[in-house]
Amino acid sequence: MKLRPVYVVVLLGCAVLISAFIGTTKTDKKVRLADTSVGFKIDTLVTNVIVPWQITFLPDSSMLFTERAGRVRIYRNKKLLPKPALTISDVALDKKTGLLGMCLHPAFAQNKWIYVASNYTDNNRIRVRVARYAFRNDSLVNPFTIIKDIPGNQNHTGCRLVFGPDKKLYITTGDADQPILAQDLKALNGKILRVNDDGTIPADNPFAKNDTARKEIWSYGHRNPQGLVFEPTTGVLFDSEHGPTGGDEINIIKPGQNYGWPLIHHQDKREGMTSPLLEYTPSIGPSEAMFYHGNAFPELKGILLVACLRGESILRIKLDNDKPVAQEVLLKKQYGRIRSLVTGPDGYLYISTSHHDPPEGKGEPPYDMILRLRPSKEKTKQQAQSIAINKKITVQKQTAAVMFQQLCAACHGNHLQGTEKTKSLLGRNFSHGANKAAIINNITNGIIAKGMPSWRGAISKKDIAKIADYVWVKSKQKPSK
Numbered sequence: 142m143k144l145r146p147v148y149v150v151v152l153l154g155c156a157v158l159i160s161a162f163i164g165t166t167k168t169d170k171k172v173r174l175a176d177t178s179v180g181f182k183i184d185t186l187v188t189n190v191i192v193p194w195q196i197t198f199l200p201d202s203s204m205l206f207t208e209r210a211g212r213v214r215i216y217r218n219k220k221l222l223p224k225p226a227l228t229i230s231d232v233a234l235d236k237k238t239g240l241l242g243m244c245l246h247p248a249f250a251q252n253k254w255i256y257v258a259s260n261y262t263d264n265n266r267i268r269v270r271v272a273r274y275a276f277r278n279d280s281l282v283n284p285f286t287i288i289k290d291i292p293g294n295q296n297h298t299g300c301r302l303v304f305g306p307d308k309k310l311y312i313t314t315g316d317a318d319q320p321i322l323a324q325d326l327k328a329l330n331g332k333i334l335r336v337n338d339d340g341t342i343p344a345d346n347p348f349a350k351n352d353t354a355r356k357e358i359w360s361y362g363h364r365n366p367q368g369l370v371f372e373p374t375t376g377v378l379f380d381s382e383h384g385p386t387g388g389d390e391i392n393i394i395k396p397g398q399n400y401g402w403p404l405i406h407h408q409d410k411r412e413g414m415t416s417p418l419l420e421y422t423p424s425i426g427p428s429e430a431m432f433y434h435g436n437a438f439p440e441l442k443g444i445l446l447v448a449c450l451r452g453e454s455i456l457r458i459k460l461d462n463d464k465p466v467a468q469e470v471l472l473k474k475q476y477g478r479i480r481s482l483v484t485g486p487d488g489y490l491y492i493s494t495s496h497h498d499p500p501e502g503k504g505e506p507p508y509d510m511i512l513r514l515r516p517s518k519e520k521t522k523q524q525a526q527s528i529a530i531n532k533k534i535t536v537q538k539q540t541a542a543v544m545f546q547q548l549c550a551a552c553h554g555n556h557l558q559g560t561e562k563t564k565s566l567l568g569r570n571f572s573h574g575a576n577k578a579a580i581i582n583n584i585t586n587g588i589i590a591k592g593m594p595s596w597r598g599a600i601s602k603k604d605i606a607k608i609a610d611y612v613w614v615k616s617k618q619k620p621s622k
Contacts, residue, residue: 179440179471180517186491187221188507190214193493195243195301195429196481196511199276200250206481206493206511209239213257213281216511227274227281233260233267236295236499242302244310246273246338254338255281256310258300260293267293269300271312273338287340288357291329294318297365297383297594301429306376309335309343312357313380315365318587320403321598323362326354331402333366333380333394335359347397362400362414368430368447369394377463379418381430381447386550387422391430391447393463403600407547419458419465426451428495429481435488437516446471448482450495455479476512478502490514500561541611544604549612552593557615566612567620580609 187193192209199205204216211232212225232239238260246254253276260267270289274281287310291299297315305311316323316331323331326348334357335346348354368381378394388407392400392415401414410416421427428448433441447456455471472479480495493511497504546555552563559565569575573583584605587595596605 179438181472182515182517184513184515185507185510186219186513187214187216187511188509190509190511191497191504192239192480192495192509193511194239194241194480194495196483196491196493197243197245198483198486199245202486204485204491204511205243205255207240207243207257209241209497210234211240211259213240213243215279222279224279226276226279227257229257229259229261231261233262233293235260235267238267238293238295238298241269241298241300242313244302244304247304247308249276253277256287256302257281258302258312260298263290267295267298267317269293269298269314271300271302271310271340285339287336288312288329288334292317292319292322299366301367301369303369303371304338305335305371305378308338310338311335311359311369311378313363313366313369313382316363316402316594318594320364320594320596323364323402324399324404324598326351326358326361329355329357331361331363332358333360333363333369335396359396360394360398360400362398362402362404364402364406367428370430370432370445372432372445372460372463373434374443375463379430379445381427383426384420384422384424385548386546387424388547389421389424389427390417391419391427391445391458391465392417403596419468421452424451425449425454425456426478427456428479429483431482431484433484433490435484435490437488438490446482446490448479448492450478450480450498451501453477453479455482455492476510477508485513539604541604541607544600544608545611548596548600549608557612557618558620565620566616567618569616570620571616577609577613580612581605584608 190208193206194209196206206214208214211229213227215222215226229240240259242258244256246252255274255276256271258271260269269291271287273285273287275283291314294317297318299314301313303311312334314330314332322328336357337343342349342356346356348358349356363382366380366382371378380392380394382390384406399414405411405414408420426449428450430447433444433446445458445460449456454473457469457471458465459467476494478495479492481493483491485491491513494509496502496508552560554560557566573588585597587593
């Protein structure tokens with residue numbers, strides 16, 4: 142495929158259309174990034190593929206990527222090879238499910254092992270598994286199951302794979318639209334897991350000696366972590382994860398810690414739970430996270446970059462001793478939903494789009510794509526926008542209206558008017574019962590097959606009744622014509 146360069150000058154001082162919450166102290170210190178901008182030449186490498194979920198590179202600089210439709214593909218010598226390295230026949234495709242994360246073993250040069258996460262169906266239920274393959278003659282062969290039978294769903298299914306500096310495999314899992322599972326130490330959902338390269342349990346895992354918990358668990362209380370990255374010089378682990386309606390997070394992950402979902406979210410605090418390092422409302426839909434470690438973009442060296450789906454951009458975060466001091470956005474609204482983001486062996490940035498994402502993405506040609514970002518000498522200086530650091534935020538009282546906005550509005554709309562995910566409920570236009578008892582039942586037990594989570598145990602019965610009353614009263618309003 143012929144490369145098509147596109148020249149883009151990205152002003153790092155562009156307006157950040159998101160709010161970010163960072164801790165609470167007495168100061169309102171502001172720190173600016175350097176007054177620089179970065180210019181990109183953008184090459185289109187691959188088009189018309191289905192959600193390239195994860196990009197990675199082999200030692201010979203060949204690119205491998207997963208397609209959510211169930212294929213692992215190879216891009217080499219400026220061409221996409223027609224034959225997939227792997228086609229998974231039992232992959233479960235349902236909105237956000239399919240073939241997901243992938244990573245190389247740290248000793249790949251010797252053992253040729255590659256790890257792949259995918260959804261499959263067992264007894265008509267979606268599950269998640271991680272398998273290890275051997276890469277031989279451009280094919281992935283000899284599958285060996287690392288972990289399986291993790292409940293999945295059309296949403297909140299994870300699943301990013303990363304090897305740490307300790308040579309252990311870290312796995313993110315979503316709550317499978319059953320939020321309370323994130324707090325259940327006997328369940329693998331809503332967790333970050335840590336296993337040896339053969340799936341066995343490391344002796345130093347925080348729950349390795351706890352007979353009432355799954356020993357694979359490294360941290361818990363997560364909703365749907367999609368990014369996972371180690372800071373290369375310190376070894377500190379960061380994640381990015383999706384919130385309910387806004388409330389997206391960047392966290393520093395520590396063993397055994399509880400990150401609160403669904404008992405706390407957004408800017409909530411509770412003793413024994415860890416609130417986010419950064420929180421984003423409105424939602425940015427954070428996906429893969431990475432620290433830039435190449436030489437092509439010296440202005441990005443050591444910067445935390447996060448691919449954004451709903452935000453349709455790349456988030457640039459400057460840290461000082463693991464504390465965020467400034468942030469900006471790149472490529473805002475230029476290439477749509479960005480799923481994977483990696484540094485190539487040439488030091489360039491590689492991104493994939495994610496437009497076959499019903500209902501948010503439509504997947505019209507030439508999407509989905511893989512793009513390469515090279516440096517351009519065309520740069521324009523502009524003062525970088527600063528953000529307030531450690532600014533005190535007044536946390537809203539948890540009224541029925543606030544709980545609905547935080548937990549329900551992303552699907553049902555701020556005023557029950559519906560979204561691309563659901564129809565309007567105005568005029569009492571209910572499909573699953575038309576009284577308050579039915580609403581309480583639906584909130585409590587969910588409609589999992591339709592993507593509505595079960596809030597049983599995650600919200601008190603009293604609060605569920607309050608939300609049901611709120612929906613019942615508001616839904617009486619007639620829809621506007």
